[in-house]
Amino acid sequence: MTIHDHFLPPPYPITQADGHLTIPDFKEHDEQSFAPFLIRHCLPIQPLNAFTNTSYDLYCPSVRDDLDKKCCSTCGIYFASITRAAEHRRAAHKQARIFRKVRPSRIVTRRANELLCASANGLEWLDQNKVEGADDFTEIHMDMLVPIVSLETAHDSPWTELE
Structure with missing residues (x-):
């Protein structure tokens, strides 16, 4: 069996309205019922949300408050953590500083x-x-900093006599 994009489809509920199948908004979900994996895999429908790709934890009640923080407001990509979303915003959408x-x-x-x-x-x-x-x-080169002294002049006095 081949899975599209090599990722498992996220769990979401499926309802029937006006003769066709729809996925309810994640804010209106009862948090109890989800469609089985094979049905989600076979049906060509996706949840309608603000994200470019459907996040796996879209219907998870424990992270519902963090969904907006984990999504890039510019390009709509969803990230698994708030930290990764912030790193993406800094790297991909950095403004000229x-x-x-x-x-x-x-x-x-x-x-x-x-x-x-x-x-x-x-x-x-x-x-x-x-x-x-x-x-x-x-740049000051080392030959300018350290004087080169020969053996003949090594014992000469560095001082000069005033007349």
Whole structure:
């Protein structure tokens, strides 16, 4: 036996009205009677609801209050948990946000389009478009920081005599 979309059809009641079979609204259901699985599987009717796909727990009384929270208001997809629905809304329907540029205490180095920034939280690679003062940064190479001293000049005094 093949199940459509590889998912079990949700349990729902079936009533007859005006000579044809209908599925009552989940808010009007008596929470007692449901159509058997084979009948639900064979009949080409689906519950009419606000969801794109019929949720398996549409007629479950314990989650009835959470159905709207578990459904995406934009695209109508139903999720099994409120957390997954919120993650979907953030990922799929995120609005253009205005990002504030980060002002690090120090910019350590650069690679491609990223800057290694030092802040109170530690070191972090950030996109150079998100860092304030990224245009003013010039990389200081190690040969500029550490002087190279030969053996002949190692014991010379670093001080100069004034005349």
